[in-house]
Amino acid sequence: MRDIFRTRRMWRRRGELKPRYDVVVIGGGSHGLATAYYLAKNHGITNVAVLEKSYIGSGAAGRNTTIIRANYRTPEGAEFYRSSVELYEHLSLDLDFNLLFSQQGHLTLAHSDRAMITMAERAEVNQLLGIDSRLVYNDETARLCPELNLSDDVTWPILGALYHPPGGIIRHDAVVWGLARGADRRGVEIHPYTEVTGIERSNGRVTGVKTTRGEIACDTVISATAGWSTLIGDMAGVPLPITTHILQAFVTEPLKPFLHVIIVSSQMHVYISQTDRGEFLIGAEIEPYTTYRGTSTFPFLEYSARHTLELFPQLESAKVLRQWTGLCDISPDYSPILGLTEVDGFLISCGWGTYGFKAAPIVGTTLAELVATGRTPQLIAPFTLERFYTDTLVSELAAAAVSH
Amino acid sequence: MSFLLPCPNCGPRDVDEFAYAGETTERPQGTPSPRELASYIHFRRNAAGVQREWWYHRFGCELWFLAERDTRTNEVLKTELPSTDAAGSPTPHEPATPDTPAV
Ligand SMILES: Cc1cc2nc3c(=O)[nH]c(=O)nc-3n(C[C@H](O)[C@H](O)[C@H](O)COP(=O)(O)OP(=O)(O)OC[C@H]3O[C@@H](n4cnc5c(N)ncnc54)[C@H](O)[C@@H]3O)c2cc1C
Ligand SMILES: [Zn+2]
Numbered sequence: 296m297r298d299i300f301r302t303r304r305m306w307r308r309r310g311e312l313k314p315r316y317d318v319v320v321i322g323g324g325s326h327g328l329a330t331a332y333y334l335a336k337n338h339g340i341t342n343v344a345v346l347e348k349s350y351i352g353s354g355a356a357g358r359n360t361t362i363i364r365a366n367y368r369t370p371e372g373a374e375f376y377r378s379s380v381e382l383y384e385h386l387s388l389d390l391d392f393n394l395l396f397s398q399q400g401h402l403t404l405a406h407s408d409r410a411m412i413t414m415a416e417r418a419e420v421n422q423l424l425g426i427d428s429r430l431v432y433n434d435e436t437a438r439l440c441p442e443l444n445l446s447d448d449v450t451w452p453i454l455g456a457l458y459h460p461p462g463g464i465i466r467h468d469a470v471v472w473g474l475a476r477g478a479d480r481r482g483v484e485i486h487p488y489t490e491v492t493g494i495e496r497s498n499g500r501v502t503g504v505k506t507t508r509g510e511i512a513c514d515t516v517i518s519a520t521a522g523w524s525t526l527i528g529d530m531a532g533v534p535l536p537i538t539t540h541i542l543q544a545f546v547t548e549p550l551k552p553f554l555h556v557i558i559v560s561s562q563m564h565v566y567i568s569q570t571d572r573g574e575f576l577i578g579a580e581i582e583p584y585t586t587y588r589g590t591s592t593f594p595f596l597e598y599s600a601r602h603t604l605e606l607f608p609q610l611e612s613a614k615v616l617r618q619w620t621g622l623c624d625i626s627p628d629y630s631p632i633l634g635l636t637e638v639d640g641f642l643i644s645c646g647w648g649t650y651g652f653k654a655a656p657i658v659g660t661t662l663a664e665l666v667a668t669g670r671t672p673q674l675i676a677p678f679t680l681e682r683f684y685t686d687t688l689v690s691e692l693a694a695a696a697v698s699h
Numbered sequence: 700m701s702f703l704l705p706c707p708n709c710g711p712r713d714v715d716e717f718a719y720a721g722e723t724t725e726r727p728q729g730t731p732s733p734r735e736l737a738s739y740i741h742f743r744r745n746a747a748g749v750q751r752e753w754w755y756h757r758f759g760c761e762l763w764f765l766a767e768r769d770t771r772t773n774e775v776l777k778t779e780l781p782s783t784d785a786a787g788s789p790t791p792h793e794p795a796t797p798d799t800p801a802v
Contacts, residue, residue, distance in 0.1 A: 536742045537745055
């Protein structure tokens with residue numbers, strides 16, 4: 296009986312920081328932990344410390360709405376996210392931990408002719424790359440989601456949708472804990488409540504980091520700090536094309552399961568899924584102003600509830616249970632920034648905006664490969680920081696502004 | 700509650716009445732290289748602290764103005780109408796409408 300209440304540690308509590316590590320990862324979110332995990336698993340690099348200023352998963356990793364999909368607009372993006380979805384499909388097995396990945400399908404609604412054209416384009420790009428994605432009309436949408444209000448008697452009648460069957464939702468905390476456990480078991484040290492306060496450099500290369508718990512020497516620092524990336528970039532002398540915004544979400548009380556597909560409406564800035572616990576999970580787009588303060592707002596609750604009711608009037612008397620925010624690192628082209636910088640040994644994963652959770656496994660594998668081999672993997676070559684200096688952007692505006 | 704922003708013309712209003720147009724930027728002088736131009740267009744200080752920034756009273760008097768806001772707390776320290784010596788603002792040869800990123 297007592298065993299039921301035993302605290303099961305997912306990763307070891309470590310003592311003091313060592314004076315030196317081969318690799319220091321800043322940020323104990325999904326990207327930092329995935330990178331550490333794959334460094335150890337795929338390349339045997341285990342003298343690694345993950346430094347997190349708060350608790351593990353305290354950032355966007357523990358606050359996101361867990362949509363995983365590959366139906367992006369650019370060939371570079373679609374190929375990249377497809378590889379990540381494939382890794383997620385095997386991640387439960389790989390980590391020996393049930394992540395509750397449910398590939399229930401993802402519907403992006405079109406409420407205008409223009410949206411239908413954009414969706415048709417996205418479907419074409421996706422199909423060329425072998426991604427299951429197609430345009431559907433209301434007869435099929437009604438079969439996929441009988442509860443959706445498809446009537447004309449609304450502000451924005453639905454004309455059709457982009458249907459992406461492999462799109463799904465996952466238990467985000469499980470992803471974080473599973474990756475942390477996997478990394479820990481292979482020898483990586485995970486240090487929560489350890490804030491990085493400076494990055495030491497000499498002759499244009501990284502030599503160590505300063506933290507609230509002492510200094511560490513290292514040759515490689517990977518910043519996986521999402522909404523805080525600019526501040527870490529400043530420590531390394533690397534300017535970034537990032538602005539930090541909040542993204543909000545809320546859940547209703549648990550209801551009888553009736554929604555078995557993810558619904559996104561860019562027109563109404565709202566997206567909806569039903570979690571395994573039965574809660575309706577509702578999100579929107581970012582707040583337009585930059586901020587590091589994660590306070591929820593009432594207008595968000597008001598307009599996203601109103602828009603949700605246009606799609607699901609039957610939620611009329613559902614009670615709101617919780618509302619929260621997370622920080623997002625928005626890049627100018629809605630694509631990530633990955634890999635090397637002008638400072639030798641300082642690598643970054645940022646520009647994740649509102650869509651980075653789905654990319655954690657592929658970020659982890661590609662950054663680990665980059666550290667181990669010194670070569671940038673082809674898959675992430677389009678996403679260098681340098682592209683903003685040469686103006687060779689990878690615009691995902693059409694596929695990432697509201698759908699995360 | 701979001702936060703209130705004092706429009707220099709209309710007084711404190713809910714932030715949702717305004718369009719945000721980003722931190723003030725400084726256009727490179729002379730004949731900038733493509734790299735300098737790209738840096739000016741894309742890179743941002745994204746300060747965690749007091750930031751000088753452009754706002755537009757979209758659902759109000761439709762004036763552009765500058766604010767100083769602490770991005771860690773959203774406390775607005777000051778708002779003012781742009782003058783010719785405001786940061787990132789018109790030189791005497793340019794029109795008085797400030798150069799702003801897309802809203
Ligand atoms: C409400 C919301 C909904 C979202 N929905 C989706 C979705 O449906 N699908 C999707 O794919 N993505 C979604 N996202 C985006 C996704 O969550 C993020 O892009 C992704 O989690 C970022 O990577 P991460 O997990 O590594 O970041 P984080 O979890 O934010 O990790 C960064 C960590 O760095 C730490 N840190 C910062 N500074 C320091 C320092 N100086 N020293 C030490 N540690 C530091 C932070 O404390 C934080 O834990 C959503 C985000 C939010 C907020
Ligand atoms: Zn006004």
